[in-house]
Amino acid sequence: MSEPAGPGPLGIICGGGNFPFVVADAVMRRGRDVVLFAIRGWADATATARYPHHWAGLGQFGRFRRLARVAQCRDVVIIGTMLRPSLAQLNPDLATLRYLPRIVRLLRGGDDHLLSGVARIFEENGFKLRGAHEVAPEILVPEGTLGCHRASARDLADMARGIALIRAMGPFDVGQAVVVADNYVLAIEAAEGTDGMLARVAALRHAGRIRLRGRIGVVVKAPKPKQDRRLDLPSVGAGTVAAAAAAGLAGIAVEAEGAITADLQELIKTADAAGLFVVGIPAGTAREPS
Amino acid sequence: MSEPAGPGPLGIICGGGNFPFVVADAVMRRGRDVVLFAIRGWADATATARYPHHWAGLGQFGRFRRLARVAQCRDVVIIGTMLRPSLAQLNPDLATLRYLPRIVRLLRGGDDHLLSGVARIFEENGFKLRGAHEVAPEILVPEGTLGCHRASARDLADMARGIALIRAMGPFDVGQAVVVADNYVLAIEAAEGTDGMLARVAALRHAGRIRLRGRIGVVVKAPKPKQDRRLDLPSVGAGTVAAAAAAGLAGIAVEAEGAITADLQELIKTADAAGLFVVGIPAGTAREPS
Numbered sequence: 001m002s003e004p005a006g007p008g009p010l011g012i013i014c015g016g017g018n019f020p021f022v023v024a025d026a027v028m029r030r031g032r033d034v035v036l037f038a039i040r041g042w043a044d045a046t047a048t049a050r051y052p053h054h055w056a057g058l059g060q061f062g063r064f065r066r067l068a069r070v071a072q073c074r075d076v077v078i079i080g081t082m083l084r085p086s087l088a089q090l091n092p093d094l095a096t097l098r099y100l101p102r103i104v105r106l107l108r109g110g111d112d113h114l115l116s117g118v119a120r121i122f123e124e125n126g127f128k129l130r131g132a133h134e135v136a137p138e139i140l141v142p143e144g145t146l147g148c149h150r151a152s153a154r155d156l157a158d159m160a161r162g163i164a165l166i167r168a169m170g171p172f173d174v175g176q177a178v179v180v181a182d183n184y185v186l187a188i189e190a191a192e193g194t195d196g197m198l199a200r201v202a203a204l205r206h207a208g209r210i211r212l213r214g215r216i217g218v219v220v221k222a223p224k225p226k227q228d229r230r231l232d233l234p235s236v237g238a239g240t241v242a243a244a245a246a247a248g249l250a251g252i253a254v255e256a257e258g259a260i261t262a263d264l265q266e267l268i269k270t271a272d273a274a275g276l277f278v279v280g281i282p283a284g285t286a287r288e289p290s
Numbered sequence: 291m292s293e294p295a296g297p298g299p300l301g302i303i304c305g306g307g308n309f310p311f312v313v314a315d316a317v318m319r320r321g322r323d324v325v326l327f328a329i330r331g332w333a334d335a336t337a338t339a340r341y342p343h344h345w346a347g348l349g350q351f352g353r354f355r356r357l358a359r360v361a362q363c364r365d366v367v368i369i370g371t372m373l374r375p376s377l378a379q380l381n382p383d384l385a386t387l388r389y390l391p392r393i394v395r396l397l398r399g400g401d402d403h404l405l406s407g408v409a410r411i412f413e414e415n416g417f418k419l420r421g422a423h424e425v426a427p428e429i430l431v432p433e434g435t436l437g438c439h440r441a442s443a444r445d446l447a448d449m450a451r452g453i454a455l456i457r458a459m460g461p462f463d464v465g466q467a468v469v470v471a472d473n474y475v476l477a478i479e480a481a482e483g484t485d486g487m488l489a490r491v492a493a494l495r496h497a498g499r500i501r502l503r504g505r506i507g508v509v510v511k512a513p514k515p516k517q518d519r520r521l522d523l524p525s526v527g528a529g530t531v532a533a534a535a536a537a538g539l540a541g542i543a544v545e546a547e548g549a550i551t552a553d554l555q556e557l558i559k560t561a562d563a564a565g566l567f568v569v570g571i572p573a574g575t576a577r578e579p580s
Binding site: 089168 | 374376378379464479480483490503
């Protein structure tokens, strides 16, 4: 999984959040140079300024291609939060314009459909798209119980049900996260994101719409079965812990090596303090619904 | 589908909302007497008072059984909104106490699991559980375009995708409703209910988290593939129209004969006025995900 010093620097196309810089640091620690291509409106400007970088709009593929070639970046990683744009917001440059008919079709569907189509455009232009977890394997959540709290037998059954549900939804290109409590599916994530889904569970419990008592239930995150793992692996962090605690859940389960975290030690510390378990479950674990 | 005057009056166990009284009226129009068993905390007291009735708590199965036998109700319908109680809220009477170990197991799972288990308890006690749509077929949403607005080819594809997703989630006892817009799954319903799901889509679009322009997308409702249709068929009404309009959707699709509405004419009138289509799609329509 580790990355030998490749030919030329690694290009990192940066969305929002901390992940782009965690990945950049990890790659640099391995002795490889990086060049950041910070997406305007998404990437953190202060952090970006600490690295060799260029800014570009989401629709400026031509600008990216020219700058990346000058910088001799052949390998490229796309990482960080970004919302799918509407076509009107894309402001395409000339090179992007050429791809507009394809982009229109890519926007008609789920996130994998969009991202894998974008990946193909990069590769047709001579770039090699790498997964962030390939160049920085330390961001992958490992297998096992990660903090000091343990999942109960009931929690383990809830996890297995959650994983199986995510798998069943796979062909529909939706849902990397669900909440299951005592065998009852409380919430399924779509466009709202994990934090939005957890806030909903918290609100429903607070309003008495979900009548469960005490710390119960698990938020389960896993990649869709057929998704391109170089793109958009599910992520967890201290924010997930806070949202899960507010929702009254007992813990967090992710597919081991199938989810990323910007700071594993902080994730564990926060979960330990909040009284939540964090488990990396081996890929392939799933209980058939009874 | 229509109901011959059966032996004795029909018992109607009434949750919240208008459905119990719509069903009672429809049954009485056919010449059969009804006795309402109004659930305390859920049934509308003013409307209940217009019919022969008794009040009972959710945990008073013994009281129901005694009163229903006195009234010679052998056929029973359960209809109207009710939230699953926590065990602590059940306040079981003596007869219910006997079933408590089973009820504990029934509460550990999805709504079908709970409802079909409750139905079995009724049947073991000599009652015949009937679907509301069996005794009052006029509440079923029929097949076809129901108002003056028509679904586009894109809308039809979104509906088929929604139906297929609901089918795929079936084994997990969750999800009678989803929102699909231009082949992209925006939301999946679990414990929040359809109105909660539609309010979320409205909020996400309003906040720019979902970047779609104009009236687009369909809310699709259908029963789970294996659910007991005597219980908990998905419902639509004027409230669904208002929530779908607020979410910027183009229309509403339900499985024909697989969803109920308290007032079809009002549903159509409201949808026509709001500019939304309403379609009853034939059962068995589903597009495999591409």
